[in-house]
Amino acid sequence: MLAYTTHDVRVVAEVAELPPQDGWACFAPTDQARLECSCGYTEGPMLKAMAKLTAHQHIHGFA
Numbered sequence: 001m002l003a004y005t006t007h008d009v010r011v012v013a014e015v016a017e018l019p020p021q022d023g024w025a026c027f028a029p030t031d032q033a034r035l036e037c038s039c040g041y042t043e044g045p046m047l048k049a050m051a052k053l054t055a056h057q058h059i060h061g062f063a
């Protein structure tokens with residue numbers, strides 16, 4: 001365990017579950033993603049472009 005809080009933000013792409021076809025579960029990518037940070041911070045789902053910006057701001061601040 002680290003003595004200080006690090007921010008290791010993951011951008012997790014959201015997938016949409018579609019009705020099964022021929023018994024196979026189907027998933028489709030969406031334009032949505034959510035954030036999961038090692039510090040416990042989570043955000044989203046939001047647009048992927050927004051997720052990258054929000055992740056950057058979480059680590060580096062708004063300046």
Ligand SMILES: [Zn+2]
Nearest residue numbers: 007037039041
């Ligand atoms: Zn964090």
